[in-house]
Amino acid sequence: MASEYSFDVVSKVDMQEMNNAVQQALKEIETRFDFKGSKSDIKLENDQLIVVSDSDFKLQSVVDILQSKMIKRGVPILNLDYGKIEPASGGTVRQVIKLRQGIDQENAKKINILIRDSKLKIKSQIQGEQLRITGKSKDDLQSVMALLKGAGLPLELQFTNYR
Template identity: 60%
Template sequence: MAKENSFDIVSRVDLQEVDNAVHQTMKELETRFDFKGSVSRVERQGEELVILSDDEYKLRSVIDILQGKLIKRGVSLKALQSGKIEPAAGGAVRQRVSIRQGIDAENAKRIVKIVKDSKLKVQAAVQGDQVRVSGKSRDDLQKVIQLVKAADLPLDVQFTNFR
């Protein structure tokens, strides 16, 4: 009897890397001349980033700095979902950016559909916030990984538990 092979498709963000990017952003804001005397700051509250600045122009600059730091630390920008820019105390502006963890039901269905349409001898099943793909041939599983990587998904996916 042939052994069944499988792997999981997940969407996870390393929050420690996000914290490191936030700290690096704050250090840069403290040393930059154009942010002297500014109330600009970034902080992580649970699975959400709160970005505060004097005006929209400086807010956009802070976001650019933060995105650069996140990219350098290997955090995909697809995992971030920006909220509206809202007024804050003292004439400042604030923007909340949520960090998406896990694959939502709609995207999980898209991934399963991609796998089923490939006509490979594998099965895909949604398990909570991840998708498990299983089959007898490891080569078929490798092909599924390539298909999912090539698909234009609105979230960053990783492949875990390959056995």
């Protein structure tokens, strides 16, 4: 029996599922009556989405459709970082939405403080864009998972590499 158990806390977006959500959203936009003749489009480039539409209202509708498709495919919408809506060519508006991959230092420190304040016999260490949580008891590790799920952090967390 192992003397120490551990798991990693990560925050990442599955790009294949993200691509599928974008394709489904585009398909719905093509078939919807309220988007007939509009110049609405979604492009996935590297770690960002570029959403284009005729007006602010239609752009918000496109983003809503995209979010619903992301939720259905299990893609975390908390990892979206919305840019401001800006005018684009041809009388359209554009919004750049960045996909956050990994846990930034600020949120990693918040997670460390949450774990330390829980008074559990757990060690946590920041390893780049993820955290490694170790402890002698599996129950304590599961308590930490429940604590982090209920913490209301501004990003979606996944728990991997459970040993």
